[in-house]
Amino acid sequence: MNIFKVYLSVIFGSLLTVISCEVEGFSRYTVVEEAETCEEKTKDGDYLVISYTGEYTDDGEKFDDSETKGDPFYFKLGDQKVRVRLEKSLQDMCVGEIREIYISGQEIDGHQNSGAIVPDESRGEVFYRIELLKILDKPPTPNLFKKMDFDGDKQISKKELLDFVNTGAVGGLERHGTVEDAVNVIFKGQDSDEDGFISFEEFSGPKHDEL
Incomplete structure (x- = not known):
């Protein structure tokens, strides 16, 4: 089996194109909505502004989301201040793109200083739905x-x-x-x-x- 596998599935009768990717040692993700246009793709050093929700896949319980914090979430890609496996799944992403990212319990990692909640690894797999809102070259100024x-x-x-x-x-x-x-x-x-x-x-x- 290849280390990197790409499955492309087009759902007929719908505009939704689903692309699933799995990278050895990291999470798997699915592109559930592609950007209409893509002038730039994410890379290490970019500041990403995202909206997200985090849920446990066993029962759909939400453990974190950006909406309740009142503002979109931002971080510097490559700084590893959010979960490493999340960062790897947000590479080469376009503004407007939405990805669903799955991380198994034993792969949960991260840093408390990111502002995001670290889920309970004993609950098993977690799921993030992330929309890329902006790519910036410097930290945004808060309102x-x-x-x-x-x-x-x-x-x-x-x-x-x-x-x-x-x-x-x-x-x-x-x-x-x-x-x-x-x-x-x-x-x-x-x-x-x-x-x-x-x-x-x-x-x-x-x-x-x-x-």
């Missing part, structure tokens, strides 16, 4: 306004700013004394019309989605 606007009313209150700072997302505030002192300084500098809120227009930090 800080969106992250601070907890209630989604398009403005940031002092309490929301304080809550955001208390998540540990902002460092180097010690020179302002207490956290509350730092928040007061930041808020005063941003709330130019002094109405008690920082509007989208007033906010000087990153506020446009790159993800």
Whole structure:
């Protein structure tokens, strides 16, 4: 049996083309939706922006997904900060392509610092459905306004700013004394019309989605 096997199956009466690949020592994956066009394919060193779900194949229980985190997930391909077998299955991928990736329990690996949840290997095989949204040459800038606007009313209150700072997302505030002192300084500098809120227009930090 060849180490690398490719099975091509065209489902008649449907536009769906399924391509299944298996690479020795790594996961197997299926291309369930191909990109309409492909100007660039993924390679080591690219920053990939993806949406994904992770499920156990025995009962379909979801253990992780990008939607509940509020933003697509991104990482640098080749850094091995997500599961090695996942990374290998995301090589040569086009924007708009969707792959389903299967990893057996004994092959589960990964790093907790990736932001993704490491599944329980005792549950056996896991399944990821991954859509490639973007390929970037540098890390995307997060939309800080969106992250601070907890209630989604398009403005940031002092309490929301304080809550955001208390998540540990902002460092180097010690020179302002207490956290509350730092928040007061930041808020005063941003709330130019002094109405008690920082509007989208007033906010000087990153506020446009790159993800």
